[in-house]
Amino acid sequence: MVNGFDAARLGSLPDRERKMIERRQMLLGSSYRLFYENPVHITKAKGVWLYGPDGETYLDAYNNVPSVGHCHPHVVDAISHQASQLNTHTRYLNDQILSYSERLLATFPADLDRVMYTCTGSEAVDLALRLARYYTGGTGIIITENAYHGVTASAAEISPLLGDSVPLGQHVLTVPAPDTYRANGRDVGAALAQDVAKAIGHMRRRGITPAAFIADSVFSTDGVFADPPGFLKPVVDVLNKAGVLYIADEVQPGFGRVGSNMWGFARHEVVPDIAVIGKPMGNGMPIAAAIMKSDIQECFGQDIRYFNTFGANNVSLAAASAVLDVIKNENLMHNARKTGDYLLAGMNSLKATFTSIGDVRGSGLFLGLEFVGNQDSREPDSLLALKVVNGLRDRRVLISASGLNGNVLKIRPPLPFTCENADVLLDALHDALVEIERTRPNR
Amino acid sequence: MVNGFDAARLGSLPDRERKMIERRQMLLGSSYRLFYENPVHITKAKGVWLYGPDGETYLDAYNNVPSVGHCHPHVVDAISHQASQLNTHTRYLNDQILSYSERLLATFPADLDRVMYTCTGSEAVDLALRLARYYTGGTGIIITENAYHGVTASAAEISPLLGDSVPLGQHVLTVPAPDTYRANGRDVGAALAQDVAKAIGHMRRRGITPAAFIADSVFSTDGVFADPPGFLKPVVDVLNKAGVLYIADEVQPGFGRVGSNMWGFARHEVVPDIAVIGKPMGNGMPIAAAIMKSDIQECFGQDIRYFNTFGANNVSLAAASAVLDVIKNENLMHNARKTGDYLLAGMNSLKATFTSIGDVRGSGLFLGLEFVGNQDSREPDSLLALKVVNGLRDRRVLISASGLNGNVLKIRPPLPFTCENADVLLDALHDALVEIERTRPNR
Numbered sequence: 001m002v003n004g005f006d007a008a009r010l011g012s013l014p015d016r017e018r019k020m021i022e023r024r025q026m027l028l029g030s031s032y033r034l035f036y037e038n039p040v041h042i043t044k045a046k047g048v049w050l051y052g053p054d055g056e057t058y059l060d061a062y063n064n065v066p067s068v069g070h071c072h073p074h075v076v077d078a079i080s081h082q083a084s085q086l087n088t089h090t091r092y093l094n095d096q097i098l099s100y101s102e103r104l105l106a107t108f109p110a111d112l113d114r115v116m117y118t119c120t121g122s123e124a125v126d127l128a129l130r131l132a133r134y135y136t137g138g139t140g141i142i143i144t145e146n147a148y149h150g151v152t153a154s155a156a157e158i159s160p161l162l163g164d165s166v167p168l169g170q171h172v173l174t175v176p177a178p179d180t181y182r183a184n185g186r187d188v189g190a191a192l193a194q195d196v197a198k199a200i201g202h203m204r205r206r207g208i209t210p211a212a213f214i215a216d217s218v219f220s221t222d223g224v225f226a227d228p229p230g231f232l233k234p235v236v237d238v239l240n241k242a243g244v245l246y247i248a249d250e251v252q253p254g255f256g257r258v259g260s261n262m263w264g265f266a267r268h269e270v271v272p273d274i275a276v277i278g279k280p281m282g283n284g285m286p287i288a289a290a291i292m293k294s295d296i297q298e299c300f301g302q303d304i305r306y307f308n309t310f311g312a313n314n315v316s317l318a319a320a321s322a323v324l325d326v327i328k329n330e331n332l333m334h335n336a337r338k339t340g341d342y343l344l345a346g347m348n349s350l351k352a353t354f355t356s357i358g359d360v361r362g363s364g365l366f367l368g369l370e371f372v373g374n375q376d377s378r379e380p381d382s383l384l385a386l387k388v389v390n391g392l393r394d395r396r397v398l399i400s401a402s403g404l405n406g407n408v409l410k411i412r413p414p415l416p417f418t419c420e421n422a423d424v425l426l427d428a429l430h431d432a433l434v435e436i437e438r439t440r441p442n443r
Numbered sequence: 444m445v446n447g448f449d450a451a452r453l454g455s456l457p458d459r460e461r462k463m464i465e466r467r468q469m470l471l472g473s474s475y476r477l478f479y480e481n482p483v484h485i486t487k488a489k490g491v492w493l494y495g496p497d498g499e500t501y502l503d504a505y506n507n508v509p510s511v512g513h514c515h516p517h518v519v520d521a522i523s524h525q526a527s528q529l530n531t532h533t534r535y536l537n538d539q540i541l542s543y544s545e546r547l548l549a550t551f552p553a554d555l556d557r558v559m560y561t562c563t564g565s566e567a568v569d570l571a572l573r574l575a576r577y578y579t580g581g582t583g584i585i586i587t588e589n590a591y592h593g594v595t596a597s598a599a600e601i602s603p604l605l606g607d608s609v610p611l612g613q614h615v616l617t618v619p620a621p622d623t624y625r626a627n628g629r630d631v632g633a634a635l636a637q638d639v640a641k642a643i644g645h646m647r648r649r650g651i652t653p654a655a656f657i658a659d660s661v662f663s664t665d666g667v668f669a670d671p672p673g674f675l676k677p678v679v680d681v682l683n684k685a686g687v688l689y690i691a692d693e694v695q696p697g698f699g700r701v702g703s704n705m706w707g708f709a710r711h712e713v714v715p716d717i718a719v720i721g722k723p724m725g726n727g728m729p730i731a732a733a734i735m736k737s738d739i740q741e742c743f744g745q746d747i748r749y750f751n752t753f754g755a756n757n758v759s760l761a762a763a764s765a766v767l768d769v770i771k772n773e774n775l776m777h778n779a780r781k782t783g784d785y786l787l788a789g790m791n792s793l794k795a796t797f798t799s800i801g802d803v804r805g806s807g808l809f810l811g812l813e814f815v816g817n818q819d820s821r822e823p824d825s826l827l828a829l830k831v832v833n834g835l836r837d838r839r840v841l842i843s844a845s846g847l848n849g850n851v852l853k854i855r856p857p858l859p860f861t862c863e864n865a866d867v868l869l870d871a872l873h874d875a876l877v878e879i880e881r882t883r884p885n886r
Contacts, residue, residue: 001748020536027544029557029737030744034534041536045529063531065752071527079758080523084514086488087727088506091477093463093484101470114472119562119729120753126569126595151751152569153597165746279752284530286562286729286753294472301473303608305444308594309508309722310563310729315522 002382002406003389005034016053017041035400037390045070048414048421050398059397061413061425064366067255067280068326069416075283075322082318090117090312097312100321105291107262109271114297117312119286121251121278122150127306128274128290129154129212132245134304135296138209141169142199142244144177146404148221149214149249158214161221171208173199177222177404178231181359181370182378189231193238200242212273213239214247217264223403224361224368224410226258232268245296248272251288252366255280256327256415259337259364267363283323287316332415336364342419343367343411346426354433356384365417368402369409369429380405384436391432397425445825445849446832448477459496460484478843480833488513491857491864493841501839504856504868507809510698510723511769512859518726518765525761533560533755540755543764548734550705552714557740560755562729564694564721565593570749571717571733572597572655575688577747578739581652584612585642585687587620589847591664592657592692601657604664614651616642620665620847621674624802624813625821632674636681643685655716656682657690660707666846667804667811667853669701675711688739691715694731695809698723699770699858702780702807710806726766730759775858779807785862786810786854789869797876799827808860811845812852823848827879834875840868 148161157169175195178188253264278288358372373379402410591604600612618638621631696707721731801815816822
């Protein structure tokens with residue numbers, strides 16, 4: 001895992017944190033990983049800030065879940081009020097799920113007119129796969145090379161990011177991500193469309209009916225590839241012609257983070273058959289959903305019921321509704337664009353100074369900064385990315401890294417992130433890079 | 444689905460509810476089902492009571508999720524406070540998950556010493572299957588005939604309750620549930636052990652390595668079979684000898700509901716390899732977990748990381764911790780036993796009056812009442828059960844039905860249910876049966 005804590009370093013940590021990590025190991029076991037060489041101990045949060053037990057302040061430039069800001073008062077009030085009134089399931093009639101669904105679906109293209117709720121993005125992906133397979137009668141799924149779509153057995157089968165110990169499904173094929181940095185003038189959309197068409201052909205020649213292509217519309221784990229807007233169009237054309245569904249995984253880019261649109265696929269002016277949403281939906285309260293065309297829902301729903309006990313529970317719905325309020329009332333999509341553009345410009349300035357920065361990219365407040373051996377070879381420099389992530393952590397700015405080689409800084413702060421916050425991040429990034437270059441042996 | 448609303452009845456409903464159901468259909472589609480011939484419209488809840496929009500009061504004798512009572516003030520306070528302080532994930536250090544895990548694991552046998560958190564019981568079952576398959580290298584899963592373990596693709600494959608449109612997995616075998624009512628003097632435990640041994644043999648002869656037997660320890664969806672305590676012992680002996688894991692699905696019986704013990708398997712004096720918990724864990728807040736022996740965790744964890752974004756989020760953990768407080772402070776396990784015994788006695792009195800009641804059974808506040816054509820033939824009477832469920836609903840007492848034939852009343856109220864509440868339920872049950880017999884054509 002990129003930026004995972006290495007237990008061999010345990011002895012070097014302060015007593016308090018060392019003991020906590022030892023308890024974690026005994027209670028939770030080794031599937032649980034911490035971030036950073038020196039894990040961060042957090043006890044409170046507010047807005048874009050996280051606080052440690054001794055009042056240390058960390059600027060959060062990483063967490064996309066508390067998207068309208070940690071512990072936003074409007075969301076907290078909604079949660080508190082609803083928890084005191086009613087928190088039950090969807091087999092009784094209640095207006096809340098209907099009103100929220102109307103608001104939510106109004107943000108999608110008209111063709112996407114049904115919503116089914118889950119608690120997590122993994123469950124929503126898992127449900128989307130069930131829907132796609134039932135509707136198409138197919139089993140084949142096409143994904144990108146370093147995709148991550150979740151941790152249920154079915155979602156893990158389409159998540160190569162999880163590593164070799166989690167095998168891909170036997171009917172799962174990967175295609176290269178649309179690496180805009182290494183495109184060398186090629187049209188990444190045309191190339192992806194061609195690769196997807198090849199994968200469909202490969203399946204069919206082997207008697208496997210392809211069900212769906214699923215992709216995160218900013219290709220987060222592949223390294224953040226958002227531009228040029230529209231590059232997904234030829235891919236969706238291929239899918240539509242072949243009768244293969246397009247599932248847009250909006251768990252990371254969704255809810256306005258890309259700045260220009262509420263949903264990442266909308267930047268590409270395409271309409272998926274199913275969209276999957278989650279993480280920022282309830283600002284940390286567990287709620288996620290699959291949104292789909294009604295014929296896909298009806299085909300499944302006439303035969304198969306779906307009941308998720310906590311899915312769309314009233315408290316999570318109240319939080320989700322408050323999140324929509326805040327995105328609108330605080331004009332957060334506009335802020336994501338404004339601060340995102342400011343950050344991009346600042347990162348581009350750094351690129352002019354530091355030859356190790358190969359590329360700077362992204363949309364709104366979903367940004368990537370790629371480290372390379374040098375700007376000509378474009379050889380990924382994973383070690384440098386890791387040093388920078390830890391260097392920023394030491395400067396109390398939290399981000400992480402991503403991409404097939406882990407050499408891409410992944411910058412996804414809560415949406416109220418200001419240009420002043422961006423300056424703190426940019427200054428820390430500059431200082432970390434200067435220090436790393438200063439202490440680096442001659443090359 | 445037992446007790447599902449039939450859309451053909453839409454025209455007979457009041458305008459307000461009819462319109463809501465039409466909106467539901469348009470927004471959510473037909474996988475979403477409502478309870479009852481005349482769906483219940485709920486806007487508030489407190490303790491063991493649910494309230495409709497016009498102040499109608501329903502006695503809740505069904506919902507096992509708000510286990511310490513709807514909107515319990517101690518849980519509401521914990522949620523509200525935590526939501527205002529911090530709600531983040533498990534990749535930073537924080538004491539809360541450690542303290543709660545220590546409290547939780549202290550309620551399990553010493554061998555079960557690791558916990559991994561998810562948001563839903565489905566996810567916890569899905570994770571338990573991943574763990575069992577990785578640890579054993581096997582793929583075969585043994586379940587009971589009408590089992591239900593969840594809605595992820597992997598959990599649905601072991602959930603025959605979902606119906607024929609959801610096929611069982613190719614390496615899934617079913618065994619008959621321990622039907623104590625139709626045992627005719629046979630030892631249900633010995634019979635189940637024999638059936639499980641046969642299933643293991645069947646798999647091995649076909650080159651399938653069995654990974655696990657999974658069962659709900661009160662066999663809720665099979666019809667509620669709890670007695671005699673200890674009947675699972677020979678089953679677990681067979682599994683241990685064969686090197687097949689025993690996964691205890693405690694999502695329904697767990698957290699003191701069975702009255703005698705915190706966990707259903709403990710009534711049988713057996714120790715599972717993995718236990719799965721959920722529903723009542725956070726009194727409605729999404730939190731669930733798999734608890735396991737450390738060697739199973741370590742085998743998986745050394746190779747495979749597990750990160751569930753909302754799993755063990757701070758707000759759900761705060762609710763879960765408050766639930767443990769309330770179970771202890773309000774002596775709810777004792778109350779479950781006391782009221783459960785009182786209800787059982789009352790249901791047995793009804794059985795003496797009504798020949799349609801074939802059997803009354805259960806443990807604590809997890810009870811079943813089985814309707815039959817007559818007490819000799821023991822022919823299941825599903826229609827009568829459905830009429831009674833709806834008759835109770837008309838009397839504003841909420842329960843549902845269960846079992847392979849849907850002829851078993853499923854009674855699982857919140858744990859603070861008192862003997863006075865039980866009287867309301869028993870009186871309504873009596874009246875509903877009298878009315879049904881009165882209006883029933885001669886047989």
